[in-house]
Amino acid sequence: MIPASYYLIKTDTNRELAIMIRCNFCPLQQKKAKPEKKELGVITYNVPTPPGEKKDVLSPLPDSYSPQFVEAAWYSWWEKQGFFKPEYGPNPCGVFMMCIPPPNVTGSLHLGHALTNAIQDCLTRWHRMRGETTLWNPGCDHAGIATQVVVEKKLMKERKMTRHDLGRENFIQEVWKWKNEKGDRIYHQLKKLGSSLDWDRACFTMDDVSTIFAEAFIRMHEEGVIYRSKRLVNWSCTLNSAISDIEVRSYLHLTGRTLLPVPGYNEKVEFGVLVSFSYKVEGSDEEVVVATTRIETMLGDTAVAVHPNDSRYQHLKGKMVVHPFCDRKMPIVFDDFVDMSFGTGAVKITPAHDHNDYEVGERHKLTFINILDENGLLINGMKRFEARKAVLQALKDLGQFKDVKDNPMVVPVCSRSKDIVEPLLKPQWYVDCREMGKQAADVVRNGELKIIPDHHLKTWFNWMDNIRDWCISRQLWWGHRIPAYFVTDVDGHYWVSGRSQEEAREKAAKRFNVTADKISLRQDEDVLDTWFSSGIFPFSIFGWPNESEDLRVFYPGTLLETGHDILFFWVARMVMMGLKLTGKLPFKEVYLHAVVRDAHGRKMSKSLGNVIDPLDVITGISLEGLYAQLMDSNLDPLEIEKAKQGQKSDYPSGIPECGTDALRFALCAYTSQGRDINLDVNRILGYRHFCNKLWNAVKFAMRTLGEGFVESVSDRWILSRLSAAVALCDSGFQAYDFPTITTAIYNFWLYELCDVYLESVKPVLSRTDSEGQKQADICRQTLYTCLEVGLRLLSPIMPFVTEELFQRLPRRRAQDSPPSICVTPYPETSEVSRGQRSSFVMSVVKTIRSLRADYNLTKTRADCETSHSTLHTLLKLARFS
Numbered sequence: 001m002i003p004a005s006y007y008l009i010k011t012d013t014n015r016e017l018a019i020m021i022r023c024n025f026c027p028l029q030q031k032k033a034k035p036e037k038k039e040l041g042v043i044t045y046n047v048p049t050p051p052g053e054k055k056d057v058l059s060p061l062p063d064s065y066s067p068q069f070v071e072a073a074w075y076s077w078w079e080k081q082g083f084f085k086p087e088y089g090p091n092p093c094g095v096f097m098m099c100i101p102p103p104n105v106t107g108s109l110h111l112g113h114a115l116t117n118a119i120q121d122c123l124t125r126w127h128r129m130r131g132e133t134t135l136w137n138p139g140c141d142h143a144g145i146a147t148q149v150v151v152e153k154k155l156m157k158e159r160k161m162t163r164h165d166l167g168r169e170n171f172i173q174e175v176w177k178w179k180n181e182k183g184d185r186i187y188h189q190l191k192k193l194g195s196s197l198d199w200d201r202a203c204f205t206m207d208d209v210s211t212i213f214a215e216a217f218i219r220m221h222e223e224g225v226i227y228r229s230k231r232l233v234n235w236s237c238t239l240n241s242a243i244s245d246i247e248v249r250s251y252l253h254l255t256g257r258t259l260l261p262v263p264g265y266n267e268k269v270e271f272g273v274l275v276s277f278s279y280k281v282e283g284s285d286e287e288v289v290v291a292t293t294r295i296e297t298m299l300g301d302t303a304v305a306v307h308p309n310d311s312r313y314q315h316l317k318g319k320m321v322v323h324p325f326c327d328r329k330m331p332i333v334f335d336d337f338v339d340m341s342f343g344t345g346a347v348k349i350t351p352a353h354d355h356n357d358y359e360v361g362e363r364h365k366l367t368f369i370n371i372l373d374e375n376g377l378l379i380n381g382m383k384r385f386e387a388r389k390a391v392l393q394a395l396k397d398l399g400q401f402k403d404v405k406d407n408p409m410v411v412p413v414c415s416r417s418k419d420i421v422e423p424l425l426k427p428q429w430y431v432d433c434r435e436m437g438k439q440a441a442d443v444v445r446n447g448e449l450k451i452i453p454d455h456h457l458k459t460w461f462n463w464m465d466n467i468r469d470w471c472i473s474r475q476l477w478w479g480h481r482i483p484a485y486f487v488t489d490v491d492g493h494y495w496v497s498g499r500s501q502e503e504a505r506e507k508a509a510k511r512f513n514v515t516a517d518k519i520s521l522r523q524d525e526d527v528l529d530t531w532f533s534s535g536i537f538p539f540s541i542f543g544w545p546n547e548s549e550d551l552r553v554f555y556p557g558t559l560l561e562t563g564h565d566i567l568f569f570w571v572a573r574m575v576m577m578g579l580k581l582t583g584k585l586p587f588k589e590v591y592l593h594a595v596v597r598d599a600h601g602r603k604m605s606k607s608l609g610n611v612i613d614p615l616d617v618i619t620g621i622s623l624e625g626l627y628a629q630l631m632d633s634n635l636d637p638l639e640i641e642k643a644k645q646g647q648k649s650d651y652p653s654g655i656p657e658c659g660t661d662a663l664r665f666a667l668c669a670y671t672s673q674g675r676d677i678n679l680d681v682n683r684i685l686g687y688r689h690f691c692n693k694l695w696n697a698v699k700f701a702m703r704t705l706g707e708g709f710v711e712s713v714s715d716r717w718i719l720s721r722l723s724a725a726v727a728l729c730d731s732g733f734q735a736y737d738f739p740t741i742t743t744a745i746y747n748f749w750l751y752e753l754c755d756v757y758l759e760s761v762k763p764v765l766s767r768t769d770s771e772g773q774k775q776a777d778i779c780r781q782t783l784y785t786c787l788e789v790g791l792r793l794l795s796p797i798m799p800f801v802t803e804e805l806f807q808r809l810p811r812r813r814a815q816d817s818p819p820s821i822c823v824t825p826y827p828e829t830s831e832v833s834r835g836q837r838s839s840f841v842m843s844v845v846k847t848i849r850s851l852r853a854d855y856n857l858t859k860t861r862a863d864c865e866t867s868h869s870t871l872h873t874l875l876k877l878a879r880f881s
Contacts, residue, residue: 042657045072052080057807065695067618067659067688071800075191083823084196086135086554096127096134097557099538100197101570102205104143105179106150109189111596111604111679112563114614118667119593119738120561121195125796126733128196129826135554137541138197140186142206144479144530145239145247145416151175151478168477175478192615194660194799196822203541205533206480212540213533214483214499216581221484221497225432225580226472228495232358233471235424237376238263238417241475242428244529246569248412248421256406262385263419269385274407275392276343278400279304279321282329288313288321289402290348293409296387299378300371301330303349305360308334310345324398333364352425370425384422429473429482429526436576437467443585449575450589452736456564463568470573472529479527489520535573538586557587564592591736593671599650599680610646612655617684620657623647655681661798662687668797669742690750691801697754698805701787704765705780705810718786721752726827729793745794753786784809789827
């Protein structure tokens with residue numbers, strides 16, 4: 001007896017209904033043993049093709065799918081043909097505009113970038129295929145701190161020079177030289193990912209520095225929104241600059257005493273301990289014991305604080321304590337911020353060196369004593385962490401040291417310089433964010449701006465409703481120099497802003513009622529925070545403040561897509577500055593994707609060795625190659641060894657070549673709203689095998705259709721499933737639900753088309769009688785439609801393999817067929833009408849009846865396990881959509 005064949009009919013991507021039709025009547029339906037998976041082959045495209053010319057699609061397809069073959073030559077052709085430009089094609093359906101989160105010019109692609117660009121490019125290609133005027137605007141951030149650090153290191157390594165040896169102007173020339181040589185690397189990597197950006201509109205945030213960013217600063221300064229104030233800032237003694245909160249995101253969580261390396265120190269420095277010492281109460285033998293993790297800061301103490309309800313210290317109201325190293329008398333203040341249960345319930349207050357103490361100092365009008373300079377040195381030249389040892393010893397000598405014990409704590413580290421961040425009192429420029437923050441909250445509350453997914457709303461409102469003023473000045477040389485000038489020859493401190501020194505001089509002359517020649521000015525040395533230039537990115541890219549056609553057409557934009565980790569640093573500031581400077585929201589929706597983690601759920605970290613370069617996934621890399629990358633990094637030897645062990649565990653044979661399409665599909669398939677992404681490279685490899693399945697399906701179809709195939713209007717059965725897939729993809733794109741899209745496409749191609757339909761029509765296609773030929777013609781029409789529509793469904797996610805296969809298919813109407821799949825209309829459910837499906841159901845009925853007659857299949861035949869009821873169910877499934 002011939003072994004039975006099994007067919008799986010899937011009626012819904014979220015619900016499987018399996019009908020096992022085991023038929024003994026047809027040898028062609030015997031179930032074949034699955035061959036073992038072959039080793040992944042590497043096939044290259046070797047046809048000489050000048051950049052921008054169309055790839056050869058007349059030569060035969062290789063036997064199997066190979067990313068290197070498929071991804072060759074297409075991108076430069078797309079770009080030269082202008083497919084990525086909004087000017088390409090008609091505009092029947094409106095405008096879609098999105099700007100890229102500008103990557104740092106120093107940057108190298110990582111999986112976070114890959115996720116961002118996979119999602120953004122899918123959305124861009126989908127909108128473009130829907131016929132909208134579509135612009136995805138590229139750009140690059142000058143990355144003030146990161147770029148300056150890179151060039152300074154290069155100078156020291158190659159020429160043993162500092163930026164101060166060169167001087168400001170010469171150093172800036174060196175940075176531009178480096179940028180022109182190395183700065184386009186990130187663009188090359190974005191192209192490797194297939195990102196369909198309009199490169200002719202690419203912009204760099206250091207372009208037009210004399211107009212755009214100066215204009216934004218001056219307008220806000222003249223309105224009083226930007227002002228100058230002396231406050232505590234996060235300071236890097238190595239960079240000699242204030243840094244933003246996002247540059248302090250490297251927090252070390254210590255469980256107790258730990259020795260850490262600090263730039264500028266030969267020996268490691270002790271952290272994670274709590275030192276207790278006493279202050280003598282003036283005029284008595286009593287003392288108050290306090291504790292601190294930064295004992296050196298007691299040199300700047302100006303008070304001791306206790307809780308107002310602490311009974312232990314009520315008798316000390318109005319009393320003073322005496323500093324042990326000088327005659328400084330310090331008040332005992334009562335403040336609610338003190339935790340009575342921690343330690344002795346008494347806290348030393350250093351207003352000039354601690355953010356909490358600063359607020360206490362403001363409330364109680366305390367003295368602010370700055371004990372450190374910009375380099376982290378005391379007035380006597382001693383380094384801050386050397387002073388830590390000296391102060392401890394001096395307290396012991398005076399008998400006022402009490403004890404030291406382990407203390408869990410968090411140490412803020414500058415992500416750029418690896419230095420310990422120091423709170424420092426410095427005059428800086430600030431943006432008053434109160435009114436702008438209220439507006440940013442209101443536009444979300446009233447529905448003008450939509451944030452997706454909505455669980456980020458709580459964070460948004462918490463930030464906007466409790467926003468603090470924004471420090472926008474940085475003590476760097478590379479960046480937008482602040483267009484503010486200090487009037488040097490008048491009493492008091494007076495700053496004036498201007499688009500030029502002449503304009504600033506005229507403003508100052510008017511202010512002091514003197515002639516311009518009486519005014520002497522000095523421009524501020526500082527530059528603007530890079531988040532300031534990023535904040536006006538959505539309209540600065542179109543030449544604001546000048547009116548332009550691009551500004552009129554493309555601003556405000558449609559969507560902002562980015563990671564949730566910069567919701568405040570970038571998204572909120574774009575909203576605030578867009579409303580402030582243009583009176584319009586920069587976009588209507590914000591979609592925030594999750595964080596990419598490794599397969600074990602760990603955050604990506606160089607020290608763990610689990611940071612994956614997407615290009616390594618695309619092209620493959622050996623374990624030895626991964627090791628070599630670690631050796632070129634800045635990790636210390638212990639971290640390198642730890643990272644190597646992690647790589648050996650996760651990638652014992654290296655990372656296989658997966659290709660761009662498989663990586664993009666995997667990232668979209670993982671992107672479930674609200675969840676971080678645990679990315680397993682083996683899953684990506686599985687989607688490479690999926691590409692091979694597509695490859696084989698199209699190759700089979702091309703043999704089946706024949707060279708002279710011209711499709712006619714015919715009824716379609718499998719398009720009941722394709723129609724469902726089209727509907728799911730459409731709703732998925734509308735809701736930013738990428739797993740729904742990938743699941744619908746994957747299930748249709750793999751399970752419904754390849755596993756069921758192609759297998760079921762093979763007997764029909766092999767028939768030679770006249771009736772069989774008619775049925776075969778219908779199958780060919782159906783098969784062609786499934787492939788053509790199925791490739792268009794998949795194109796936004798897998799642009800390379802779909803272009804390769806689409807170009808090989810015959811055309812319905814060659815004379816008016818779009819030149820590329822990326823500008824072909826995205827499928828709509830209306831392409832498959834119910835009337836067409838219902839008429840094809842009748843052909844299915846005729847086919848089943850014919851097969852039953854040919855093979856004498858009846859209810860009484862024992863060797864046939866296909867009952868009339870099962871056939872009836874099959875017919876119901878054929879009608880299902």
